[in-house]
Amino acid sequence: MFLTDYFVFSQPLYSIASGLIFLFVFNFLVTTVKRLFLLPPGPWGLPIVGYYPFLKDESYLAFDSLSKKYGPVYCLKLGLHDVVVICDWDHLKLAFADESLLARPYETFFEGLINEPSFIEMSGEPWRAHRRLSLQVLRNVGFGTSKMEDAVSTEIQQFLPTIGKSKVDFIAKILPSVSNNISLLLFGHRFDYSDAFKVELDDNMERVNQAVQFAGLTAFFPWLARIFAIFKLSGMDIIDKCMNAAEDLIQKEIDRHQVKTDMNEIEDYIDGYLVEQKNRHNKDENDEVFNNKVLLRNVTEFFAAGSETVTSTLSWAMMYLIYKPEYQDKIRTEISDVIGFDREPLYVDRNRMPFTMAFLYEAQRIGSVIAVNLLRRAARDTKIGEYNIPQDTVVIFNLWSIHRDPKLWPEPEKFDPNRFLSEDGSKAIKPPYLVPFSGGKRICLGEGLANVELFLYLVNILQKYRVRCDPDVKLSFESVFGVARRPKHLPLLTFEKIASQN
Numbered sequence: 001m002f003l004t005d006y007f008v009f010s011q012p013l014y015s016i017a018s019g020l021i022f023l024f025v026f027n028f029l030v031t032t033v034k035r036l037f038l039l040p041p042g043p044w045g046l047p048i049v050g051y052y053p054f055l056k057d058e059s060y061l062a063f064d065s066l067s068k069k070y071g072p073v074y075c076l077k078l079g080l081h082d083v084v085v086i087c088d089w090d091h092l093k094l095a096f097a098d099e100s101l102l103a104r105p106y107e108t109f110f111e112g113l114i115n116e117p118s119f120i121e122m123s124g125e126p127w128r129a130h131r132r133l134s135l136q137v138l139r140n141v142g143f144g145t146s147k148m149e150d151a152v153s154t155e156i157q158q159f160l161p162t163i164g165k166s167k168v169d170f171i172a173k174i175l176p177s178v179s180n181n182i183s184l185l186l187f188g189h190r191f192d193y194s195d196a197f198k199v200e201l202d203d204n205m206e207r208v209n210q211a212v213q214f215a216g217l218t219a220f221f222p223w224l225a226r227i228f229a230i231f232k233l234s235g236m237d238i239i240d241k242c243m244n245a246a247e248d249l250i251q252k253e254i255d256r257h258q259v260k261t262d263m264n265e266i267e268d269y270i271d272g273y274l275v276e277q278k279n280r281h282n283k284d285e286n287d288e289v290f291n292n293k294v295l296l297r298n299v300t301e302f303f304a305a306g307s308e309t310v311t312s313t314l315s316w317a318m319m320y321l322i323y324k325p326e327y328q329d330k331i332r333t334e335i336s337d338v339i340g341f342d343r344e345p346l347y348v349d350r351n352r353m354p355f356t357m358a359f360l361y362e363a364q365r366i367g368s369v370i371a372v373n374l375l376r377r378a379a380r381d382t383k384i385g386e387y388n389i390p391q392d393t394v395v396i397f398n399l400w401s402i403h404r405d406p407k408l409w410p411e412p413e414k415f416d417p418n419r420f421l422s423e424d425g426s427k428a429i430k431p432p433y434l435v436p437f438s439g440g441k442r443i444c445l446g447e448g449l450a451n452v453e454l455f456l457y458l459v460n461i462l463q464k465y466r467v468r469c470d471p472d473v474k475l476s477f478e479s480v481f482g483v484a485r486r487p488k489h490l491p492l493l494t495f496e497k498i499a500s501q502n
Ligand code: HEM
Pocket: 119, 120, 121, 131, 182, 302, 305, 306, 307, 309, 310, 313, 369, 370, 373, 374, 375, 436, 437, 438, 439, 442, 443, 444, 445, 446, 447, 449, 450
């Protein structure tokens, strides 16, 4: 019997097959009509998978080159999602201001592996409530105050002696120090660099960060994550294992806070969250917005967001300090004039150190460590300039394109801090289109801490050391892009004590 005969004789199978064909054709027609009449123009791609197979690993480069063909705002289908990509400043600033674009996609970053959203992945009122609380608690424990600056300075004084030698793996040294700053805010204490708990936590987070593909496959095909983890594909098994291991460790910290009896003293984020959770529960015992699972997810995501990004930006800064040693001299001249070599740098010193600030801005521009912002979603129909964005469209801000736009930055490939200096060199000017932290109401929550860290680490390092690498090393500016974009080949660095420190 032929297969067709089987269908003819099997009425239920026939109905299912024709139903599926009808659904497929209907879906195809709806998508086509929507693409033609409602969405910005863009490439079509293949059925089901859309344009995904044509994107490279570093998706921000593909998004950038598509904008050359289809214009600054275009649409493409990636898996199940219609995705609008914004690649120029004129439209990005409209998008920053548009409150309909504050939502995130419905799926979590690791949908299928971890389904409970942290507040970074939430939308609407739960996001607002969590963001408000997070900011309030972090401020109460020192975030954005001189207390935070003092804590970062104390951490840096512990860090500096660890690099004073030759052939240092800079990323391996700086990561545990930077993550200590966020540990202090979240857990209420820092860790020794050899602390087994912290070494394991940093290691698991680092492995997740390297395995994640930002705006990668599972962002658009979330149902694949679990299958990929089982078959050890696309690093999903590493993400699954290491994310769970990191969360088990963080849960131990939370457990230690939960048995604390005196909750009048809020020492850190976990304390603050638990108190708010209790207060809300006392008012309404059905209020589940603040719960233990979200607390765990928030702390984990904070830890990741606060460590990887600052580490990557400082790695780009090191790369350009060894590429252009004369910039080290210029920054050191400002250190000598403003701070000297006997006292510790303060964040306020930045106001009198224009070249140092210009160098940091340029490292942020050229590094573009978050080259594609965290995905957004249109919570309702909206319009960006002349482009329609229907409800539930995923929206990508390709920050990379803004930072490499030759109309905004002459010779964008060139590392040139002078582009941020006023004509007489007396001021560093940060234009609104330098957007490493994104913008609008969903701008990076850690911007304040990150700016303090970037300035104080850089200036402390150069106050003590001259940085160089082996003269035989041929510098490569290639990058890898996991959670953040960082140099692929940062050479081993030598930190020589400068003469005035002898
Ligand atoms: C150089 C360092 C950093 C860069 C370049 C950076 C960049 C970004 C970007 C581009 C976003 C996405 C915003 C959007 O959706 O449009 C973001 C979100 C976020 N960042 Fe950062 N970040 C940095 C450091 C930090 C630090 C130190 C912390 C922790 C204190 C942090 C916590 C967060 C959080 C919690 C969010 C999510 C905000 C929300 O969804 O409401 N970031 N960051």
